Amino acid sequence: MSKPFLSIERLTQKFPDGQGGTLTVFENASFGVEKGEFVCILGHSGCGKSTIMNILAGLAEPTSGVVKMDGQEVAGPSLDRGVVFQNYSLLPWLSALKNVTFGVKARYPDWTKDKVEAHARDFLAKVGLEGDVVHRKPSQLSGGMRQRVSIARAFANHPKLLLLDEPFGALDALTRGTIQDELLKIWGGTEQTVFMITHDIDEAILLADRILLMTNGPFARVAEAVEITIPRPRNRTEIVEHPNYYAIRNHLVQFLGKRSKELAGEKVEDDDIRPETIRIDTTDTHERGAADETPKSSPVLRAVND
Numbered sequence: 001m002s003k004p005f006l007s008i009e010r011l012t013q014k015f016p017d018g019q020g021g022t023l024t025v026f027e028n029a030s031f032g033v034e035k036g037e038f039v040c041i042l043g044h045s046g047c048g049k050s051t052i053m054n055i056l057a058g059l060a061e062p063t064s065g066v067v068k069m070d071g072q073e074v075a076g077p078s079l080d081r082g083v084v085f086q087n088y089s090l091l092p093w094l095s096a097l098k099n100v101t102f103g104v105k106a107r108y109p110d111w112t113k114d115k116v117e118a119h120a121r122d123f124l125a126k127v128g129l130e131g132d133v134v135h136r137k138p139s140q141l142s143g144g145m146r147q148r149v150s151i152a153r154a155f156a157n158h159p160k161l162l163l164l165d166e167p168f169g170a171l172d173a174l175t176r177g178t179i180q181d182e183l184l185k186i187w188g189g190t191e192q193t194v195f196m197i198t199h200d201i202d203e204a205i206l207l208a209d210r211i212l213l214m215t216n217g218p219f220a221r222v223a224e225a226v227e228i229t230i231p232r233p234r235n236r237t238e239i240v241e242h243p244n245y246y247a248i249r250n251h252l253v254q255f256l257g258k259r260s261k262e263l264a265g266e267k268v269e270d271d272d273i274r275p276e277t278i279r280i281d282t283t284d285t286h287e288r289g290a291a292d293e294t295p296k297s298s299p300v301l302r303a304v305n306d
């Protein structure tokens with residue numbers, strides 16, 4: 001089998017536990033992300049999601065294990081990997097527009113000033129920021145606007161991999177919904193690969209191609225990769241009507257509510273360190289024989305190993 005675009009191999013992170021011992025946050029985390037894929041990761045607080053993201057960004061080094069992107073080992077930050085954090089991390093002394101042009105200039109040093117600005121304005125417009133508002137500094141923008149600038153900035157740089165760490169965590173539900181739609185639109189028009197942390201199950205189902213589920217720490221691991229068998233384009237109001245929606249949602253709720261605890265700390269054989277692929281498709285009639293009378297309302301759950 002060919003290697004995925006992003007491959008995470010046997011990642012282990014240990015920290016001093018503050019009492020003279022060691023805290024093993026996760027051990028042998030191994031998974032792959034395909035080019036252009038949108039992957040969300042869900043797990044309880046403390047299982048190590050942000051730590052994994054910092055390692056993928058090249059901002060932290062794991063205790064052991066390797067991350068490879070396009071076959072190259074990730075070592076240190078790079079313009080090929082863009083990060084959006086919950087707290088926006090915009091440069092406070094620059095306008096929204098300059099926050100975007102700043103990165104574009106670094107990425108495309110040969111571009112003229114006009115080209116850089118047009119490109120930045122184009123991406124700001126994609127997230128609904130046009131006109132005078134682009135000249136405001138972050139302190140003069142609402143939280144939702146600041147997060148829009150962060151997203152425009154990240155996409156405008158065309159990184160090969162976009163890392164989103166709970167980007168909508170601080171936003172109200174309405175703004176969050178609008179920006180989720182904008183994110184989908186902006187991602188749909190690019191070839192970019194996205195890896196996103198969220199605590200919101202519905203957000204993950206709306207956005208992701210696959211959802212990785214982590215068991216609780218310490219010794220957390222990525223136990224399952226749940227395929228989102230709902231066709232795109234998706235939108236928030238229609239997605240809940242898809243026959244797979246609640247079957248997938250129930251599976252995720254059940255994992256986070258129960259199995260993430262039961263599986264916590266469980267040692268697995270070497271052959272099983274990759275997450276189990278879970279495909280839930282109540283519309284898949286191929287799996288059932290013609291004589292199978294299973295009603296559509298009862299979900300067919302089938303787990304397929306990688």
Ligand SMILES: Nc1ncnc2c1ncn2[C@@H]1O[C@H](COP(=O)(O)OP(=O)(O)OP(=O)(O)O)[C@@H](O)[C@H]1O
Binds near residue numbers: 046
């Ligand atoms: N630099 C560090 N030194 C010591 N312990 C750390 C360090 N960074 C993280 N940890 C510990 O590692 C564990 C995982 O932290 P991390 O922030 O990655 O979890 P998370 O899954 O992202 O949590 P949340 O969902 O709350 O953001 C926590 O127990 C945390 O206290």
